[in-house]
Amino acid sequence: MSNNIHLSTEQLLDFLENRLDPATLEKVSEHLSSGCPDCANNSATLRRLLQAMEASAWPAPSAQAHHQAVEVFHLPFLQKFWERRTIIFHPVFIGLALIALILVILFRSSPPQPVYAANLENVTGRVDLKVTSSASWQASSSGQSVPLGATIRTASNGRAVLTFPDGTRTTLGPDTQLELTVLSKTDGQWRITITQTSGETEVVSTLKNTLFRIQTAAGFTEAREADFSLRVEENGTMVVSVKEGSVNANSPAGSLLISSGETGLLHKNSAPTTPIPSSISASATPTSTPSETSASEGDAQNNQATVSPSQEETHEPNDTSNNTSNSTPSASNTIESNQQSPTTSPLSEGTQQPDGTN
């Protein structure tokens, strides 16, 4: 190999990945050490690229560890309290503390803090419940209590409605799995978080003081007083369709406000696409954002034009007047999954109205 001829990308890659035979390795090493600036630059860029791709496969913490880290956010309130600890020694504070202590003693027979749980309703088909992460799956039935930390999964013929103490209802479609991660009430404010790993859910939350969050691999959504559905695609993409209210969707790559009548898509590692009207997404009309246009043959194009998950899920099964918005086959055909979107929403049959009627 002449020192005047530059090394090809293939040669450099083989060099960096230790794939060269000894004779070629010697020649490539000789050329690189000769001080060829072009090859040195190309080699450095390729090395950086290979290392970046290697770093893409680094393991991530578990969902539980992630959730605990998110909860760290509430620490500053404690911190501020301790920063002001000098007031603890003020006579007025001591007096107030004594009064508080007396009140606690007087009212210690008050009922303990309630432990909240959700409830399973309208269970049809196969629906399993795992009370804790270490417990085994058990078939569940309507009326069953779902404690914090429990996981529910529906089979391909299964569906169920999860009702929360604040009145929020979450309908689980077939092949759906979720965990009840947070269910708490503080100062009249409800916080509910579910971690959805697959399938589709529809949430109807009617209280302004309920913050309902759904965590998925692609990111998370938060909503108050909203009616929306969320589907987790096989490739991890989160598809959110809002019927009423608005939903804030967030991923590491950006955030998105999805308003009533819109559908938004979130991917873990690419910027969210602009929400499109659900009617357009339901008819699988392709739309492009500038960043996706260049990916005409790739993954990005597949992130558009998906089925509106639950345009008609709350109508009565026999009410044909509401059937005009039937979903059409999805245009989604990601590399990981070529047949992911059903022709209709899995939530479209037999689910309950928010008021409990079918």
Next chain:
Amino acid sequence: MDNQVRGWATPNITDETLISQCLAGHQQTWEILLLRYEKLIYYTALRTGIDAVEVDDVFQNVCTIWFKELKRLRDVRSLGAWLVTTTRRECWARWRRKNIGEEELNDHLAFDESPEKLAAQAEDAYIVQLAFRQLGEPCHRLLKLLYFDPDPRSYAEVAREMDIPVNSLGPTRARCLEKLKSILKKFDW
């Protein structure tokens, strides 16, 4: 703009902005920061060789320290490097508590990569993944099998799966990486 800052600012929100919003009480921005850096913290902890169970504890501790220090970190040059250093310190403290011998301790404390380099690698990975999503076929599939799949495959297996001759895999891979490099230029990489 500094390369790391520029890279990490993509696609739309910088660390500084996220930290400011977080300090203003927006919990969502804290979670976005976590999603951005949690792999780096976790991987750094794993590399020190501590038990898998302890890695979760270290991760939690580092996140707590990180959050407490947020105000100060708004102006830090590389948040990633700071997190790597903090994670390593947490791991070292755990090793020391185990009262292991000096030699073994040195084994665990010796790192060939600087915090800045490791953080830059994580930031590069973030951008490369964004670019990778824009790569067309068959390159997307080929590079996914070769580099992004958690289960590494041999060239022969990849060639079979891609239905191409083994001896054309090398040149095709090189062409695909060149395409990926050209997409990365749009990201100022």
